[in-house]
Amino acid sequence: MPAESLSHDAADSRVSYTVPRxxxxxxxxxxxxxxxxxxxxxxxxxxxxxxxxxxxxxxxxxxxxxxxxxxxxxxxxxxxxxxxxxxxxxxxxxxxxxxxxxxxxxxxxxxxxxxxxxxxxxxxxxxxxxxxxxxxxxxxxxxxxxxxxxxxxPLVRRMRCRELTLPLPYAEAGRVESQMRARGFTVLPTGYGSADATLRLLVADLPGAIDDARAALASITAGHASVHEGPARWEDVPDM
Missing domain, CATH: 3.30.230.30 (Impact, N-terminal domain)
Incomplete structure (x- = not known):
């Protein structure tokens, strides 16, 4: 996920803090x-x-x-x-x-x-x-x-996140995943089903961060992204 969202918005809203590994x-x-x-x-x-x-x-x-x-x-x-x-x-x-x-x-x-x-x-x-x-x-x-x-x-950040998932054709999954990583987002292992692949992102539980992820996915997929937003949960992520 973009470093700006993590280090400023997340910390100011008390959705992230430092913990031992x-x-x-x-x-x-x-x-x-x-x-x-x-x-x-x-x-x-x-x-x-x-x-x-x-x-x-x-x-x-x-x-x-x-x-x-x-x-x-x-x-x-x-x-x-x-x-x-x-x-x-x-x-x-x-x-x-x-x-x-x-x-x-x-x-x-x-x-x-x-x-x-x-x-x-x-x-x-x-x-x-x-x-x-x-x-x-x-x-x-x-x-x-x-x-x-x-x-x-060894210290990491504990952050309140939401998982965004996006079904994609097999042929598109690698490209979208690579571009989201290049933009600084945390990409979880892609799921592969019988019909399609599922891209998984971990995003700070902040409106701005979630909106940024949705906008990036829309841009990369030419507006064809059908994004599902999961419930908030706490996760350890690398300190940025």
């Missing part, structure tokens, strides 16, 4: 004055999933003194939680949460846009090294561990 636990480790801080990040869709991840990490690293955590959920980041897990109040969970909510992708930083990361859970495991870091040191350590993990974590 599904199915990956990403990590980074810092050592500060003999204390080890292991940050683990993963994609979560519900509070129950976040709490299950936190419990699993704590069980896997039960020899550590602290398992501090933070998570953010939803397109508008309506759900946020954090835990200091025994560290002095405000020195671990909240700095971790602030690191999550402040993170911006390279594209966002280049465009001077605010970060919108969500559907993410972070756990920082600390093995105490015998030297106290003080409140400021703890804040920097916990937020820094999360930031280090985020800097190399």
């Amino acid at each position: 599904r199915g990956i636990v990403h990590s980074a480790e810092l050592e500060i004055k003999k204390s080890r801080f292991l940050a683990l990040l993963t994609r979560v869709d519900t509070e129950a999933e976040a709490r299950e991840f936190i419990s699993r990490v704590a069980a896997e690293h039960r020899d550590a003194r602290h398992h501090c955590s933070a998570f953010v959920l939803g397109p508008t980041r309506a759900t946020t939680r954090s835990s200091d897990d025994g560290e002095p109040a405000g020195t671990a969970g909240m700095p971790m949460l602030q690191a999550l909510t402040a993170h911006a992708t390279t594209r966002q930083r280049t465009a001077d846009e605010a970060g919108d990361l969500s559907d993410v859970c972070a756990v920082v495991v600390r093995w105490f090294g015998g030297v106290k870091l003080g409140a400021g040191g703890l804040v920097r350590a916990y937020s820094g561990a999360v930031t280090a993990a985020l800097d190399t974590a």
Whole structure:
């Protein structure tokens, strides 16, 4: 889909936001004055999933003194939680949460846009090294561990989309698909039936984006496009 529709219209209407790639636990480790801080990040869709991840990490690293955590959920980041897990109040969970909510992708930083990361859970495991870091040191350590993990974590955009489908003769399917890709639209695998092929597009759930796709299809097919518009759904797409 055209980058302009995704990066401006979609973001302004809260139909897209940044998420970690599904199915990956990403990590980074810092050592500060003999204390080890292991940050683990993963994609979560519900509070129950976040709490299950936190419990699993704590069980896997039960020899550590602290398992501090933070998570953010939803397109508008309506759900946020954090835990200091025994560290002095405000020195671990909240700095971790602030690191999550402040993170911006390279594209966002280049465009001077605010970060919108969500559907993410972070756990920082600390093995105490015998030297106290003080409140400021703890804040920097916990937020820094999360930031280090985020800097190399694989991220994508989660976007509310509609699938547009268009039946085409077999002979026309390849040409139309190629031209729609060339115009920047996200083309899903074409379906092939007994009578014809079905072109499938994924378009941001915005009137302007849908109108642009319909207009492009009409232009390419000389006005013969009979487009069906599916219901809105959330999908992960490459960040643009």
